[in-house]
Amino acid sequence: MNQVGGPASGDSTVADLGEFSLISQFTRGLQMSPAVSLGPGDDAAVFLVNGSAVCSVDMLVEGVHFRRDWSDPTHIGRKAVAVNAADLEAMGAFGVSMVVALGLPPELSVPWVREFSTGLREEAEAAGVVVVGGDVTAARDITISVTVIGETRGLPVVTRSGAAPDQLVAVRGRLGWSAAGHSVLSRGFRSPRVAVEAHRVPQVPYGQGAVAAMAGATAMIDVSDGLLADLGHVARASGVTIDLDSSALPIDEPLVTVAAATGVDPLTFVLSGGDDHALVACFSVGDVPMGWTIIGRTVAVPTHAEPTVLVDGELAPRERGWEHFRT
């Protein structure tokens, strides 16, 4: 009956540690960057921002965004950073720093906290951000709020609203993998392993946001709610219709495997599965960067119609997806 992440016999708990020793689990041996003039330990952190500052926050709550029996603490730490750093990518910005606020149950084991901290650091390093500060408090459920701050380095930011008709829509990163992994885990299975791992930690295509910005991307978003849902935000913000070509959508092997085992159309994962944090952007013809996959185009919104997302010229049925993976 020992709760996952609870103390094994002999493990000390967060309550045993106390606030200041707990904080040292996160700050000990942290590497700063030249931009950071003051890291953790004072009232606030101090760092330089080159160009405009770009800032995003996300909160992850146990039982809502992750489960301790599905994900290791390292995965959870990595995911908490990745979902946020993906927002910087989606603006075409460069990472600088992050702060993290944590609500932790007093009975949580110290090894859990240590591994979680390792995950935070690993992903921060991958994303090019430095952990400069944080806050720790008691809470009933593990609650993680990460704020990332990035910089533009003189590049224009890529919003959701700049797309125009007759542009190409292209994607970089995975689509549907996390949803396929969730589908597997919720049926009590642990394979295919790559899908399960994709659900635990998204593989954000770090650096590609800036590549898209430099290539002249007119609009960009990271796929957190699902391709249809997120391109819907771009369509409405830009006032265009987006038409996806289903034959161009990448249906990767793990999706085929999971779809076959669960009896669903793998395209459902691709169109409606969120949480992979692929980048999807609009470009003028000729501007699509190397390594990006063209999956559709923008068209003018017909008179008396609303901006929307089509698949092969037809309205994508809304029920195909997202509620599917929400509950």
Place this chain on the structure above:
Amino acid sequence: MNQVGGPASGDSTVADLGEFSLISQFTRGLQMSPAVSLGPGDDAAVFLVNGSAVCSVDMLVEGVHFRRDWSDPTHIGRKAVAVNAADLEAMGAFGVSMVVALGLPPELSVPWVREFSTGLREEAEAAGVVVVGGDVTAARDITISVTVIGETRGLPVVTRSGAAPDQLVAVRGRLGWSAAGHSVLSRGFRSPRVAVEAHRVPQVPYGQGAVAAMAGATAMIDVSDGLLADLGHVARASGVTIDLDSSALPIDEPLVTVAAATGVDPLTFVLSGGDDHALVACFSVGDVPMGWTIIGRTVAVPTHAEPTVLVDGELAPRERGWEHFRT
């Protein structure tokens, strides 16, 4: 048996609203500043920072940091911003922007959310920060994580570590009021009203951090854990001993009233009560700004001793305070 903050008959709930309508409760009619080029609604916010960026985060959890039966939603919103903005003040920085991540129980009433949002905005305005973004998720307990970003405008930041012997220690803001209010509330009373209100919303001396920085403050902190505890951080970080003069400590009228009613020494509130977020700083003699109260001095740490905080030349008993107001 209706939970405070739960829906009255007819009130719609957070679950009724859904994510996007909920977000609009926070973003509708928000005022931006000239520094902000992109506010809420995209993947991240974009704004300018003049000088170095200064950043702090805090997480407030229902039942740990506030109680819905003790505080109105407006108070809770204001407090969530104030505790954070006080950290910018304590660096001598100027506020720029803030992002807020919220975990809200689905059964929370919409009017509660609306009033909370009003409180956030009121305090943000007082603190000179603009709400530029956020995240909302479901949670069992109301959980509020505010990240504030400030700027130095070319002034040096004031850390905890710059104090030297033979300087003066001065305070601006209230000491002990919140603890006195907590003492009253925990006994089931609601007066003196000023003390109760001080517990609900700290009165941060906005602008005085920069005043202290410009006057040449050598070290500064905001009093969140209690005067002795927080000056202990300054003493250790700076390598000095701090000697407070008990006769110089302000014992304001509400503290006297509450102390008399509860049979404690009012000095306990002043020395050990936290959560008022007064600013306490060290200055060379002659540098103390107008309106600040001199309460002690720094002295060299005696050989073989550790940096510490004294009251009238004697070691302040550790048990006088903090645990008192914790649990």
